[in-house]
Amino acid sequence: MAKKLFIFEDDKYDQFFPLTYNRPVYELLCGMTKIKQKIISSFPDAQVTLLCRDYLENVLREKTSQNVNEFGIKDDDQILLVNGRILPNSNFSAKLNFSEEQRFFFRGGDLVGWTGRGKDFKALKSSFQSLHIKDQIKSLRSRVDFLKIEVTLVDYLWELISQNAGQIEADFERIKPNLNFKNMFKHSQVDDDALIYDVEKVYVGKDSQIDGGVVLDARKGAIFIGDEVKIQPHTHVVGPCYIGKDSMLVGGKIREGTSIGPACRIGGEVEESIFLGYSNKYHHGFLGHSYVGQWVNLGALTTNSDLKNNYSTIKVSVNGILVDSGLVKVGAFIGDHVKTGIGTLLNTGVCIGFASNLFGGGVIDRKHIPAFVWGSKEKLVEYRLEKAIQTAKVVMKRRKIKLTEEEINLFKKIFQLTEKEREEL
Numbered sequence: 001m002a003k004k005l006f007i008f009e010d011d012k013y014d015q016f017f018p019l020t021y022n023r024p025v026y027e028l029l030c031g032m033t034k035i036k037q038k039i040i041s042s043f044p045d046a047q048v049t050l051l052c053r054d055y056l057e058n059v060l061r062e063k064t065s066q067n068v069n070e071f072g073i074k075d076d077d078q079i080l081l082v083n084g085r086i087l088p089n090s091n092f093s094a095k096l097n098f099s100e101e102q103r104f105f106f107r108g109g110d111l112v113g114w115t116g117r118g119k120d121f122k123a124l125k126s127s128f129q130s131l132h133i134k135d136q137i138k139s140l141r142s143r144v145d146f147l148k149i150e151v152t153l154v155d156y157l158w159e160l161i162s163q164n165a166g167q168i169e170a171d172f173e174r175i176k177p178n179l180n181f182k183n184m185f186k187h188s189q190v191d192d193d194a195l196i197y198d199v200e201k202v203y204v205g206k207d208s209q210i211d212g213g214v215v216l217d218a219r220k221g222a223i224f225i226g227d228e229v230k231i232q233p234h235t236h237v238v239g240p241c242y243i244g245k246d247s248m249l250v251g252g253k254i255r256e257g258t259s260i261g262p263a264c265r266i267g268g269e270v271e272e273s274i275f276l277g278y279s280n281k282y283h284h285g286f287l288g289h290s291y292v293g294q295w296v297n298l299g300a301l302t303t304n305s306d307l308k309n310n311y312s313t314i315k316v317s318v319n320g321i322l323v324d325s326g327l328v329k330v331g332a333f334i335g336d337h338v339k340t341g342i343g344t345l346l347n348t349g350v351c352i353g354f355a356s357n358l359f360g361g362g363v364i365d366r367k368h369i370p371a372f373v374w375g376s377k378e379k380l381v382e383y384r385l386e387k388a389i390q391t392a393k394v395v396m397k398r399r400k401i402k403l404t405e406e407e408i409n410l411f412k413k414i415f416q417l418t419e420k421e422r423e424e425l
Contacts, residue, residue, distance in 0.1 A: 001076045003098055004118075005046035007036055007084045009053070010111060011134045015318055016157050018335030019276070019293050021354045021371060021414050022059070024052045026084030029261055029276050030160045031167025032175075032224055032242045036066075038167075039082055041174065042093045046080065053132050055413045058406040071125060077118035081128060083111060087152040087163060089170070095149055104146035111137045112149050157291050157333050158316065158325050164274060165221060165257035168240035172203075172222040179203050201239065205229060220256055250282060261294075263399060271306075273331065278399060290331035295395055296338045299359075304346035306331035316349040317368040325349070335371065337392050353421070354414050355388040370421035371414055382422050385415045 009024040016025050026036040033041075040048055049067040052060055061068040073079065078098040086092070096105055102116035111131065114124075121128070130136050154160055180187070181203065188204045193212030196202055201218035204210060205227035213233035216223050221240030231237070231249045242259040243249065250267040254260075258270050261277030268281060271288040275281075279292050283300035290304055306329045308314060314330040315322040333351045341359030346352075350364060353371030358364060360376030374383035389411050393403045 001074070001078065003043070003046040003078045003080070004049065004073060005040070005043050006049045006051055006079065006081045006128070007039055008051040008081060008128070008131050009084050010131050010137055012085065012110075012155065013053070013132060015155060017319070018333060018351055018353045018371065019157060019291060021418070022056070022336055022410055024050070024056060024060070024084055025154075026050070027060070028160060029259055029274055030087065030154075030164055031169075031259060032171035035084060035087065038088050038171075039084070039086060042088050043080065043097075046098075050084075051128070051131070055410065059404075059410050062404060062406055069129075071129070073118040073121060075117065075119040075122070077121075079114075079116055079118055079121045081114040081121075083113060083153065085110075085153050085155070086112065087154060087167065089152065090174075092151065095151065104140075104144050105149040106141060106146045107149055107151060107153055109138060109141065110153055111140065112151055112153065156316070156318065156323070156325070158289070158327060158330050161257075161272060161274060161289055161291060161331075162327070164259055164272065165240045168224070168242050168257070168259065169221055171242075172201075172224055172240070205245070226262070244277065252284070272329075276336075278396075278401075288331045289327075289329045290334065292332075292334045293336035293338070293354075295336055295392065296334055297340070297395070298334075299340050299342040299344060301342055302340045302344045302346070304332040304350070305348045308348055314349045315367075317351055320368075322367070337388065337395075339391075353418060355383065355392070355411070357383055357388075357391075368421075370425055371418040373422060373425065380425060385412065388415075 007026055013020045013025055057069050080098050096113045099115045102120045104114050105112040184204050187206040188208040190210040191212035194210045194214045196216045198218040201222045202216050204225045208229040210231050211233045214231050215236045218239040223239040223241045225243045226245040228246045229243050234251045235249045237254045238256045244262040247260050247264040252268045255271040257272035259274045261275050263278045264275045265280045265282045268284045269286045273287050273290040275292045276294050278294045279296040281298040285301045285303040288306035311328055313324055313326055315324050330349045332346045335354040337355040338352050339357045343361030344358055345363040347365055352369040355372050356369050357374045362377045364377050372383045373380045375381050396403050
C-alpha cells in the first residue's frame with residue numbers, strides 16, 4: 001500500500017492566460033516556490049503525479065521529476081487528489097488528507113479534492129482524467145455527495161500577485177529551520193559597505209555576491225537571496241522579497257512583494273511583481289503589480305501603469321470578457337517569449353500573449369494582445385511561427401539551454417489554438 005498524491009488542473013486554467021498557454025496553473029510561482037511545491041510539502045511522504053491537458057504532457061514530463069498523467073495504482077493504495085489552484089496554509093493537511101473513506105470536497109462549484117482507496121479511484125478514473133474539460137466538474141458535482149471546505153483557491157493571475165508578499169513570508173518561515181544562517185557570510189561575498197536592516201530576516205545563498213552600496217531592508221518582511229545571485233551597487237531591495245538562483249540585480253529599486261525566479265536580469269523599479277524565470281528587465285523603467293513569464297525581454301524604458309488616474313478598480317480581459325478585478329492596482333500579464341522594444345508603455349490590466357513582439361514605443365492601449373503577434377501601437381500583424389521559434393532558439397542558447405522538439409511542438413499547438421484571436425484582431 002502506498003500514498004499517492006495527484007495534483008490536477010481544472011477547467012479554470014484559461015483564466016490564467018497568457019501564463020498558462022504552455023503550463024498548468026500549479027507550475028506558476030507565488031512566493032518563493034511554485035504552487036505545486038507548496039502542495040507537495042504538505043504531504044512529504046506521498047508519491048506525486050501531475051495531471052494536465054494532453055498537449056502539455058510531454059513538455060511537462062521533460063521539465064519535472066514527478067510522474068505526469070500516469071495512473072498506475074493498486075486497489076489498496078491511499079489516494080489524494082488536490083486542485084492545483086490551492087495555496088495551502090500551515091493547517092491545510094488537517095482539512096484535506098488521505099483517508100480510506102471515499103470523500104469529495106468542494107468550495108462552491110470548485111472541486112478542491114478527493115480522497116479514497118485505489119479501487120475507488122479506478123472507478124472514477126475517466127472523470128479524473130478529464131477534470132480540465134469544461135463542465136466536467138459541474139457534471140461531477142451534480143452526481144456525487146460532497147463535503148464543503150474552505151481553502152485559498154486562486155481564480156485569476158492578479159490574486160497570485162496580491163497573495164505574493166504573504167506567501168514569501170510563509171515560505172521563508174517554513175524553510176527557515178533548514179537554512180544555514182550561521183555560515184551564510186562564509187559561503188557568500190557580502191561587501192562591508194552593503195547595508196542590511198534586520199539581518200535575522202535576510203538569507204544570502206551560497207556563492208552569492210552582494211556589492212557595496214547595496215541596501216537590503218527586511219524591516220517590512222523577509223528577504224531570501226538564492227545561490228549564485230549577484231546584486232550590483234545602487235540596488236535597494238525591500239522585503240518581503242525573493243531572488244531566485246543565478247539571478248542578477250543591476251541597480252534600482254526592488255520593492256516589497258516581488259518574486260524573481262531563476263536566471264533573471266533585473267534593473268530599474270519593480271514593485272509587487274513576479275518574474276517566473278529566465279527573463280530580462282535590464283534597463284530603467286517601472287514594472288508594478290505584474291506577472292512576467294519565462295524568456296521575456298523588456299526593452300529599455302518599457303514601463304507599465306498599475307493605477308488609473310481616477311483610482312477606480314481595474315478591469316482585465318479574461319477570455320474576451322472584461323472582468324473587474326476589484327483592485328485599484330493591477331499591472332501587466334506577460335506571457336512567455338514576449339519581447340518589447342524601447343519606450344513601450346503598457347496600460348493597466350493588459351495581457352500580452354505567448355511569443356508576441358511589440359515595438360515602436362508609445363502607449364499600447366489594447367487590453368488584450370493575442371499570442372504570436374508582431375508590431376506597434378499603430379498596427380499588429382501575425383508573427384510568423386517559424387520566426388518566433390527561431391528567435392526562441394537564439395535567446396535560450398544564450399543561457400546554454402536548448403529549445404527541445406517537444407517545446408517546438410508546443411509552440412505549434414499554441415499557434416493553432418490562438419489562431420481565432422489573431423483573426424479577430
